[in-house]
Every structure is written in C-alpha cells, then in structure tokens.
Amino acid sequence: MIVAERKLFDDLYAKASKHKKVLLLGCGTCVTVCMAGGEKEVDILDSQLKLASRERGDDFEVTTHTIVRQCDDEFFDEETSRKIAAADAVITLACGVGVQFCSEKYPEKRVYAGVNTVFYGATVEQGLWEERCAGCGECIVDQFAGICPVARCAKSLMNGPCGGSSNGKCEVDKETDCAWALIVKRMKELGTLEELSEITLPKDWSTSRDGGPRRIVHESLRLDEGTKKEG
Amino acid sequence: MKTKSNIERLLEKGEFVVTSECGPPRGSDAEAVRKKGNLLKGVVDGVNVTDNQTSVVRMSSLSSCIILKEMGFDPIWQLVCRDRNRIAIQSDILGAAALGINNLLCLSGDHQSFGDNPKAKNVYDIDSIQLIYTAKTLRDEGKFLGGDEVKGAPMLFIGAAENPFADPFEIRALRLGKKVKAGAEFIQTQCIYNVEKFSKWMEEVRERGLHEKCAILAGVTPLKSAGMAKYMKKNVPGMDVPDSLIERLSAVPKENQAEEGIKICVEMIQQLKEIEGVRGVHIMAIEWEEKVAEIVKAAGLSPRPSA
Numbered sequence: 001m002i003v004a005e006r007k008l009f010d011d012l013y014a015k016a017s018k019h020k021k022v023l024l025l026g027c028g029t030c031v032t033v034c035m036a037g038g039e040k041e042v043d044i045l046d047s048q049l050k051l052a053s054r055e056r057g058d059d060f061e062v063t064t065h066t067i068v069r070q071c072d073d074e075f076f077d078e079e080t081s082r083k084i085a086a087a088d089a090v091i092t093l094a095c096g097v098g099v100q101f102c103s104e105k106y107p108e109k110r111v112y113a114g115v116n117t118v119f120y121g122a123t124v125e126q127g128l129w130e131e132r133c134a135g136c137g138e139c140i141v142d143q144f145a146g147i148c149p150v151a152r153c154a155k156s157l158m159n160g161p162c163g164g165s166s167n168g169k170c171e172v173d174k175e176t177d178c179a180w181a182l183i184v185k186r187m188k189e190l191g192t193l194e195e196l197s198e199i200t201l202p203k204d205w206s207t208s209r210d211g212g213p214r215r216i217v218h219e220s221l222r223l224d225e226g227t228k229k230e231g
Numbered sequence: 232m233k234t235k236s237n238i239e240r241l242l243e244k245g246e247f248v249v250t251s252e253c254g255p256p257r258g259s260d261a262e263a264v265r266k267k268g269n270l271l272k273g274v275v276d277g278v279n280v281t282d283n284q285t286s287v288v289r290m291s292s293l294s295s296c297i298i299l300k301e302m303g304f305d306p307i308w309q310l311v312c313r314d315r316n317r318i319a320i321q322s323d324i325l326g327a328a329a330l331g332i333n334n335l336l337c338l339s340g341d342h343q344s345f346g347d348n349p350k351a352k353n354v355y356d357i358d359s360i361q362l363i364y365t366a367k368t369l370r371d372e373g374k375f376l377g378g379d380e381v382k383g384a385p386m387l388f389i390g391a392a393e394n395p396f397a398d399p400f401e402i403r404a405l406r407l408g409k410k411v412k413a414g415a416e417f418i419q420t421q422c423i424y425n426v427e428k429f430s431k432w433m434e435e436v437r438e439r440g441l442h443e444k445c446a447i448l449a450g451v452t453p454l455k456s457a458g459m460a461k462y463m464k465k466n467v468p469g470m471d472v473p474d475s476l477i478e479r480l481s482a483v484p485k486e487n488q489a490e491e492g493i494k495i496c497v498e499m500i501q502q503l504k505e506i507e508g509v510r511g512v513h514i515m516a517i518e519w520e521e522k523v524a525e526i527v528k529a530a531g532l533s534p535r536p537s538a
Binding site: 007154155156157158159160161162163164165166167168169172180183184185188193194196197199200201202203205 | 399
C-alpha cells in the first residue's frame, strides 16, 4: 500500500484558517489502512480544527466527507461533488495521487494536501509500517531472495553490502535492518549464497522515475472512442 | 603492465608497496594540498586523494590529484558513486586519464547523512562494483557503458576498497571475488586493528585464490589516544578495535599515548607484512600526515624505490 503520514497540525490549521468553509476529504483505501487519512483521521482533524479555532477566535467552518478511493473517478459521486462545491477549499487526506486527482477533477477549487506521502510499504506490526518497494519498473527481488536492495538499502547497492553494515543494521539508522544482511541470511538458508558471486550489471533506470512520468496502457481494456462518448 | 601507474610497476616487480592518503582541504587553497603533499614526498609510492569523505564537502578529488601530480606524485584518485551518475562518472574517468592520472580507486561513498549536507539527494546510479566494471570496460574493451566506441581508452590502474570487518562476515571474501572479477587489480582495506580477524579473512581470500589475482594492501591508521580508539570502536560502523589495544593505550600516560599509538601501528605493519598475500600497506594517518614518514621508517620500509 501507499503509506503516508499526516502533516503537522499547525501547518494544516494555517491553511484551513485562510478560508471560510473547509472540507476535509478522507480516502478509504491505503491511507485508511496506515491510519493517516481515513474516516477516523478525518474526524480527529475535524475536532482538532474546531477546538483550536474556538480557542484562537478564528471563524471558519469545517465539514467532513470520506470516499472509498480518491484515485478513481467513479467514487467522486454526486454527493461528493456537492460537498466540494459548497466549500471554499478542500484539505484532502489522500496520498499525493488523490490530492492531484481531486485537483484535476475540481480545477476551480483550492485543494491542499493533508498528508505527506512517504513510501510503498507494509504493516510490519501494529503501528509500524516499513518501505518495501521503490516502484523502479523492473522487479529484481527474486535475484535477492525476495528482498529489494533498491528500496531497502540506503545506497541501493546491487552487488553486496557496503562497509557500514554492522550487526545486521544499517549505518544510516541503527533501527533499520541492513538489506544486505537480510539478503545474505536468507540466501544462506536457501543454500543459494554463491549466486551472489555473479556481478549485477548497471540497472536500467529508464523504467523508473528517471524515464519521466510513467503510464501503462492496456489496449484490451480501453473503451473505443464510440463507447467513451456514449459512456 | 597495462598503465603508467607507479604502484602497478612496483607490484609487478614484487616490491612491498606503501601508500598513504591526503584529504583535500575545505576551501580552494592549493597551498593546503601542497603542504600535505610535502609531508609525504619521497615517503610513499602513491597517495590516495579522498572524494568528499564522510560526505563533507571538500576540494574536488581530481583537482587535488592534479596539484599533487604537479609535485611529482602518482596520485590514486578516489571516486565515489554517491554524487555522480554513469554519464558524469565515465566523463570524469576520461578527463582524469587525459590529465595523466594513472590510478583509480572505486568506492560507493559514505552516505550523505553523515556529512554537512544531509538534505542532499544521493545518486547511486551504479554501485562500486559496477564502477569497477565501468572503468574496466572503458579501458579494456574501449567501449562506453552505452556500447559506443571510446576514442582513446583511459589507461587507469583499477583498485577498490574492502572492509574485512564489516558484517555479514561470510559475504566479505565472496564480495572481494566479485570486485576482482569486475576488474579490481589492487585492494586497499579498511584500517586493521584486529590482526587475528584480518588473518582469518586473508585465509578465505587465499582459499579463493584472490591474492594472486589482485594485490592486497593492508590498511592501517595510527591511534592518537585511548580516547580515539574508544571513539572508533563505538562510533565508526564496521570498525573492529580490540579491547586489548584500548587497554594498552590507556595504560600509558596521556602525553605518551600518541607515541604508543605510532608504536602499535609500526608493530601492526610488521605483522601484516608477514601474512601471505599482503602485498603492501596503506597508511591512513587522518590529519596526522606528518607522522607517516616516521612510521614508514620505523617499520623498515624506508627508503622507497625511486619512481
């Protein structure tokens, strides 16, 4: 999932207080799972903003709404459009994709990001999320016993650990596992360690962000021009 | 012999090679480089020039190499993957060769979070082994990574670093083998304080026959005090400083600890020299270059064969 973290309250308050009517728009998918921007977090922010505006004597109205997904056209239904239209500004708690999609759909509306989108990751344990994928466009994890050095090594090294790997931890942060310590351990267990003696040649980054914004086209799924117009 | 490198020539002759290191200044004063150079003149066979070590911005490694070259040194140009993509790396390699640089040491580079610009973006388009491969491809195949022909191949003696003490230990010799396979002809190790563990690593190196395929130069750094030893043990990742060494330094009055540190360093060199497959020593006297001559002499490695 896409993992995000809510922006600091003061930052969001400063944005909200510039307007008369603000809609907090939650997203029911990834940011709900990572507890950054779902219905619950929208309610918390709503209460915080109302409380603070009363204390600080600022006069603005806050309303809330959460939809299933902000990265999909079909969930911006009539009710959502009505609520957005009624507000002067929207603070969306969706990931960066949702913020942009919402802005594209309502170009006349001021749309603010309520969260910082951080990584593609997994829930490792309750209350802990960790990065697992960098979306490089050419998956190589099976070469490394299922552990991605692109996303999980601080230097994205592809031919073994640097000199800073210490007791299984990364030199950059002692809380972080050294990806290469994990790779070596797992390959040893699998009896495939010697496979690492093959040199991994320079990676093709053109499939990654370095090739410019990416798009995927599924011709078989596309609607033909006629159907599009009708739809 | 492939290149005009002084250390390649000496290694081929079977000489025990001595190299040292010079960290460029944090400013544009060429005189600062010459000052350090003067302390090493005639003392060693080659001088490494670090590339923004610990991610602290300094005068460029290549520029400092040129200043040292003008003084008659055969510099060992350090190049890290942190700050350049493959376009800049290949271009700089050509430029360095054009300026008469003969030795290249390929490194990943310290992470930027340790330096004075922790907000910087790192590059790591390629890693250190891919960098070795790049330098070798340019030199021996006469080809760029993109496949085009190089007009005038850069004749550099290619080296790499290795830390025998970093974890996981079981991958270290294998990874050295990979560096050799990629094209590394000499290896300078991280500073050694634990000779026993280093010997164990060398055993694995010999088992894989790597000592015959590349020249291993054992790294040493003289300790200035018990405090420095403790600091390195605790704070430098992948550094193995045995307690017995700290105790030995602590047992000496503070004002004599530096002298004791030099003595330890000299003893260490003498022990390392006896290990089969060690072809030289790399003395990294961090901001203590004035002591290198004394160490080399005390270790019985003076005078150096003429260039």
